[in-house]
Amino acid sequence: MxxxxxxxxxxxxxxxxxxxxxxxxxxxxxxxxxxxxxxxxxxxxxxxxxxxxxxxxxxxxxxxxxxxxxxxxxxxxxxxxxxxxxxxxxxxxxxxxxxxxxxxxxxxxxxxxxxxxxxxxxxxxxxxxxxxxxxxxxxxxxxxxxxxxxxxxxxxxxxxxxxxxxxxxxxxxxxxxxxxxxxxxxxxxxxxxxxxxxxxxxxxxxxxxxxxxxxxxxxxxxxxxxHLDGICHVYIDASAKAAMALNIAVNAKTHRYGVCNAMETLLIHQDVNADVCSAIIQAMIDKGVEVRGCEKTRMLCEDLDVKVATDEDWATEYLSPVLSVRIVESLDTAVEHIAQFGSGHTESIVTEDYEAGQRFLREVDSSSVMWNASTRFADGFEYGLGAEIGISTDRLHVRGPxxxxxxxxxxxxxxxxxxxxx
Amino acid sequence: MxxxxxxxxxxxxxxxxxxxxxxxxxxxxxxxxxxxxxxxxxxxxxxxxxxxxxxxxxxxxxxxxxxxxxxxxxxxxxxxxxxxxxxxxxxxxxxxxxxxxxxxxxxxxxxxxxxxxxxxxxxxxxxxxxxxxxxxxxxxxxxxxxxxxxxxxxxxxxxxxxxxxxxxxxxxxxxxxxxxxxxxxxxxxxxxxxxxxxxxxxxxxxxxxxxxxxxxxxxxxxxxxxHLDGICHVYIDASAKAAMALNIAVNAKTHRYGVCNAMETLLIHQDVNADVCSAIIQAMIDKGVEVRGCEKTRMLCEDLDVKVATDEDWATEYLSPVLSVRIVESLDTAVEHIAQFGSGHTESIVTEDYEAGQRFLREVDSSSVMWNASTRFADGFEYGLGAEIGISTDRLHVRGPxxxxxxxxxxxxxxxxxxxxx
The missing domain is CATH 3.40.605.10 (Aldehyde Dehydrogenase; Chain A, domain 1)
Known part of the structure; x- marks a missing residue:
């Protein structure tokens, strides 16, 4: 009663x-x-x-x-x-x-x-x-x-x-x-x-x-x-080191699938070398990840099994071995994509370009914003809090772990x- | 509509x-x-x-x-x-x-x-x-x-x-x-x-x-x-310097009446010299403040015009030239009184006793807790914020000015x- x-x-x-x-x-x-x-x-x-x-x-x-x-x-x-x-x-x-x-x-x-x-x-x-x-x-x-x-x-x-x-x-x-x-x-x-x-x-x-x-x-x-969704992004900028981009993307997606700080969408600058893109996507497929790409991604990786990504994909927290991939024209497009589809949890840029990194840190409005690190680090223990009671996606009082x-x-x-x- | x-x-x-x-x-x-x-x-x-x-x-x-x-x-x-x-x-x-x-x-x-x-x-x-x-x-x-x-x-x-x-x-x-x-x-x-x-x-x-x-x-x-009420207290401890106690109490009450950081209740330790109590209450009356006291206060200051304070007084934000006064047996009683009747805005202790001051700072759960200073300092400009949009009596995100x-x-x-x- x-x-x-x-x-x-x-x-x-x-x-x-x-x-x-x-x-x-x-x-x-x-x-x-x-x-x-x-x-x-x-x-x-x-x-x-x-x-x-x-x-x-x-x-x-x-x-x-x-x-x-x-x-x-x-x-x-x-x-x-x-x-x-x-x-x-x-x-x-x-x-x-x-x-x-x-x-x-x-x-x-x-x-x-x-x-x-x-x-x-x-x-x-x-x-x-x-x-x-x-x-x-x-x-x-x-x-x-x-x-x-x-x-x-x-x-x-x-x-x-x-x-x-x-x-x-x-x-x-x-x-x-x-x-x-x-x-x-x-x-x-x-x-x-x-x-x-x-x-x-x-x-x-x-x-x-x-x-x-x-x-x-x-x-x-x-x-x-x-703590609401964790639709986390990794953005690979034009100037990213290829090996670092591959490592971070694979770690962010495949280290654990069911966690809120796993990458769900990979954004790649259009000037990133096509071989690098293919290598990343191939690595995902090798790990058993289903890749869903935008039109450009599918054209670029036509030899690989890349399914069609819809708008629903961009807005989905898979929490499973599925990844959506979009090739973007610029840092601006990446930041806009994150603002539109992201959940404000954790995003990472991979770049050697100082201006791009600085802009990403400032312009992306998420509880954790990273530069050349895997989104999987968004965690109370990794941040040095010792323990966490959760991760806040709210804005007031406390944000993140x-x-x-x-x-x-x-x-x-x-x-x-x-x-x-x- | x-x-x-x-x-x-x-x-x-x-x-x-x-x-x-x-x-x-x-x-x-x-x-x-x-x-x-x-x-x-x-x-x-x-x-x-x-x-x-x-x-x-x-x-x-x-x-x-x-x-x-x-x-x-x-x-x-x-x-x-x-x-x-x-x-x-x-x-x-x-x-x-x-x-x-x-x-x-x-x-x-x-x-x-x-x-x-x-x-x-x-x-x-x-x-x-x-x-x-x-x-x-x-x-x-x-x-x-x-x-x-x-x-x-x-x-x-x-x-x-x-x-x-x-x-x-x-x-x-x-x-x-x-x-x-x-x-x-x-x-x-x-x-x-x-x-x-x-x-x-x-x-x-x-x-x-x-x-x-x-x-x-x-x-x-x-x-x-x-920002809810400001029922602010000054507590004069047994070891307070008499002149400082008088100055702080008078300033906290009479500097401005209609403000949230003005004192509304004065708590005095029972061991404070009776002449000091009378002098403080006399000073209030001289400034045109109506004083309402507990039984002990009225007995102690029987020559002065001290009206009867009720439980409603302890819980009232006067915002006007009215002051309630209570004589308490101990620091504990003062802290309890504040916990029961205060609004968690600003409280100040006047004491030369290290232990009493430390305990008051720790035990009083208000947005501002002071030691030997007027409650009127609870203000964005005085705290060095430059300007304030208000004073928060909430606990989350931001507290005080x-x-x-x-x-x-x-x-x-x-x-x-x-x-x-x-």
């Missing part, structure tokens, strides 16, 4: 707000201890977690979930160890909270700067992978926030078991167990109630497929940090010696 | 998006020239602006607007000169766009950093003051954004005249005139349509009274940077030499 959902969420929200107050003041050592302890508890309880996961796997069979979904849902010894190690890795990251930046004197004599502080209460809405319970809770904990976790109903037993480990570790470290709360029900009305908890929740982070993210964005009264800092905000601090305003 | 409003807003949105594309790439010199030229055009057209304003003033009389509202609406030679000077001041501020921060090498060999870029299209919804038209447009222009301005209907003629000056200056500087668009209609449905323009508008900034801001927050599908940087976002940039992901 709707009212029940609101009542349940209100209680969770109040507990989270109380916990957030304590977490905001928690010192670095207590937070690190809680993370290390949570890893230990997860290892100790690993057979209980696997038993709980078995219930979810059984239900998955009964409900006819497909193999990909069941693979995401599965927890085994390796995956449990990976969760524990993930928490230990978060423990050794620098604590962002309380860091003071840019403190400087003003003509009035006051010193003004920024102090980094937690966001408060973070709602995480995610789908089948139960490891998100540990990852997301760990990042929220280290950044001094309270987390309300709403996992997929198909993973409820697994999530409950993992969340219990985290809560035990919090208590044993002298921190409030309600810093990690699981929405312990599969009632979908609770998602709606969470999205309307603007008085308790400071930000919602949805992690999952497009339909989940679209629902969350449309319904939420709480600000959302979201979101690590601990993205889960914090800043307040102004002023240090005076009695100054008053004249 | 609703549909008309949507159609009008769609056209404005499309124009703004096109203009934003050009503004994003506009160089610093062109933007500065446009600002300086806009100032010159405003000075040249000052008699036209005053004639347009006279129409608004006449309507204000006919509609029985009160004197405060008419004063806010009025444009005279001085105020027009101030608008022009404001634009010139924005012109000399450093351009935030394109600035690259924290570029550093990663173990993979790539360099990773942040580049500051415009937000895109900014909707400003404001009330009677027509100078906001120039101020807000100037800040959006310098930060490389396109602005859609929706001023109060009572200022429509004035806003039209000022916006025309800005648009002329844009054209004459080779920039798109649609970087500044005024919603040239008093139809209230247009506000609703603007708030639902999430496909065209990146952020909405409402400037005005509480009811405007609450309406905007409740209805908007576009992210909002908003919002200057040019708050109107931008960041993208990641990666500089490589052919790196691929292993």
């Amino acid at each position: 709707e009212t029940d959902a609101v009542t349940i969420m209100k209680a969770l929200g109040e507990h989270a707000k109380d916990a957030a107050k304590a977490m905001r003041m928690a010192d670095t050592q207590a937070k690190n201890e809680a993370l290390v302890l949570a890893a230990a508890v997860i290892r100790r309880e690993s057979s209980e977690i696997i038993s709980a996961n078995a219930l979810d796997m059984k239900a998955a069979d009964e409900n006819g979930l497909d193999d990909a979904m069941k693979d995401r849902l599965l927890l085994n010894a390796d995956r449990i160890e990976a969760m524990a190690e993930g928490l230990e890795q978060i423990a050794v990251l620098p604590d962002p909270v309380g860091a003071i930046d840019h403190l400087r004197y003003r003509p009035s004599g006051i010193q003004v700067g920024h102090m980094r502080v937690p966001l408060g209460v973070i709602g995480i809405i995610y789908e089948s992978r139960p490891n998100v319970t540990a990852d997301a809770a760990g990042l929220c904990l280290k950044s001094g926030n309270a987390a309300i976790l709403r996992g997929g109903s198909e993973a409820i037993h697994s999530n409950r078991a993992v969340a219990a480990c985290l809560r035990r570790a919090l208590v044993d470290s002298g921190l409030p167990q309600n810093a990690v709360q699981l929405v312990d029900s599969t009632d979908r009305a609770l998602v709606g109630a969470l999205l309307k908890s603007e008085h308790y929740v400071d930000v919602i982070i949805p992690r999952g497929g497009k339909s989940l993210i679209e629902r969350v964005s449309a319904e939420s009264r709480v600000p959302v940090i979201k 979101v690590g601990l800092e993205g889960l914090t905000t800043q307040k102004w601090i002023v240090l005076g010696s009695g100054q008053i305003r004249q | 609703e549909t008309d409003a949507v159609t009008i807003m769609k056209a404005l949105g499309e124009h703004a998006k096109d203009a934003a594309k050009a503004m994003r790439m506009a160089d610093t010199q062109a933007k500065n020239e446009a600002l300086v030229l806009a100032a010159a055009v405003i000075r040249r057209e000052s008699s036209e602006i005053i004639s347009a304003n006279a129409l608004d003033m006449k309507a204000a009389d006919e509609n029985g607007l009160d004197d405060a509202m008419k004063d806010r609406l009025l444009l005279n030679a001085d105020r027009i000169e101030a608008m022009a000077e404001g634009l010139e001041q924005i012109a000399v501020l450093p351009d935030p766009v394109g600035a690259i921060d924290h570029l550093r090498y990663r173990p993979s060999g790539i360099q990773v950093g942040h580049m500051r870029v415009p937000l895109g299209v900014i909707g400003i919804i404001y009330e009677s003051r027509p100078n906001v038209t120039a101020d807000a447009a100037g800040l959006c222009l310098k930060s490389g954004n396109a602005a859609i301005l929706r001023g109060g209907s009572e200022a429509i003629h004035s806003n039209r005249a000022v916006a025309a000056c800005l648009r002329r200056a844009l054209v004459d500087s080779g920039l798109p005139q649609n970087a500044v668009q005024l919603v040239d209609s008093t139809d209230r449905a247009l506000v609703g349509a603007l708030l639902k323009s999430e496909h065209y508008v990146d952020v909405i900034i409402p400037r005005g009274g509480k009811s405007l801001i609450e309406r905007v927050s409740a209805e908007s599908r576009v992210p909002v940077i908003k 919002v200057g040019l940087e708050g109107l931008t976002t960041q993208k990641w940039i990666v500089l490589g030499s052919g790196q691929i992901r292993q």
Whole structure:
């Protein structure tokens, strides 16, 4: 019932707000201890977690979930160890909270700067992978926030078991167990109630497929940090080094197919040598990639099996071994193509030309813009964030990979010696 | 009609998006020239602006607007000169766009950093003051954004005249005139349509009274940077220097009454000397401030005219010569009082005690937290932003005074030499 959902969420929200107050003041050592302890508890309880996961796997069979979904849902010894190690890795990251930046004197004599502080209460809405319970809770904990976790109903037993480990570790470290709360029900009305908890929740982070993210964005009264499509481009400029262009294009497309920072469209300047184009496309085909090209591409590579690319291709995030290829007249056309069809995630130019590289960096409006590097680097670990809770394709607050800092905000601090305003 | 409003807003949105594309790439010199030229055009057209304003003033009389509202609406030679000077001041501020921060090498060999870029299209919804038209447009222009301005209907003629000056200056500087668009209609449905323009508008900034801001927050599908109440506190700790405490309290309350960073509640530690308390309250009364105190305050200052403070007082932003005073047992009580009744705007502690100051800075969760300084310093100019478009009491994206940087976002940039992901 709707009212029940609101009542349940209100209680969770109040507990989270109380916990957030304590977490905001928690010192670095207590937070690190809680993370290390949570890893230990997860290892100790690993057979209980696997038993709980078995219930979810059984239900998955009964409900006819497909193999990909069941693979995401599965927890085994390796995956449990990976969760524990993930928490230990978060423990050794620098604590962002309380860091003071840019403190400087003003003509009035006051010193003004920024102090980094937690966001408060973070709602995480995610789908089948139960490891998100540990990852997301760990990042929220280290950044001094309270987390309300709403996992997929198909993973409820697994999530409950993992969340219990985290809560035990919090208590044993002298921190409030309600810093990690699981929405312990599969009632979908609770998602709606969470999205309307603007008085308790400071930000919602949805992690999952497009339909989940679209629902969350449309319904939420709480600000959302979201990740939509990754239609990433590599643009090979006229002056690109041939071997580098080939390496980057092949890596960006074929290193992993189902990831948001994989290349989906390759743009090639018309002055790039025809042999270089063919070699790149041949390399893709050799890797088992289906290539769909514009008219010029197909003419240039007429010996190769290049299918016809339609406008729909330019706008598609394949997440699979399919690549669309377009030959463009100029850097301008490449930038326009990206503006029209891209999703603002990650784009890379391959060029030795200083002006072209500089212009691409400035003119392409994506969360990551690269010069002579594979789009696959768009990742919290590769950027040095240590861990990421997701990649934001939003413009406000945080853009691209979101690590601990993205889960914090800043307040102004002023240090005076009695100054008053004249 | 609703549909008309949507159609009008769609056209404005499309124009703004096109203009934003050009503004994003506009160089610093062109933007500065446009600002300086806009100032010159405003000075040249000052008699036209005053004639347009006279129409608004006449309507204000006919509609029985009160004197405060008419004063806010009025444009005279001085105020027009101030608008022009404001634009010139924005012109000399450093351009935030394109600035690259924290570029550093990663173990993979790539360099990773942040580049500051415009937000895109900014909707400003404001009330009677027509100078906001120039101020807000100037800040959006310098930060490389396109602005859609929706001023109060009572200022429509004035806003039209000022916006025309800005648009002329844009054209004459080779920039798109649609970087500044005024919603040239008093139809209230247009506000609703603007708030639902999430496909065209990146952020909405409402400037005005509480009811405007609450309406905007409740209805908007576009992210909002908003400014709610300023219930600011000064806390005088046991170890405060008496003269400093008096100076800061009097300045925070009486320097200006109607501003959001004025003190509304004074908290005094119970160990502060009774003579010091009386002297502060006496000084307030001498300045014409009505003092409302807790029971202890009234007992302590029984010779003075201290009225009874209720719970409603603690939660009130007076914006007038009224002050509530509470004597507290400890720093903890002060911090709790602020958490319960404050609005998260600005709070200041007066203390010589290192631990108390450090704790206050860390534990008070407001957009500005001060130590031995007047709350009146919470201001974009005083903080060195050069100018401000408002003060954010939100937690995400930007908090406290919002200057040019708050109107931008960041993208990641990666500089490589052919790196691929292993």
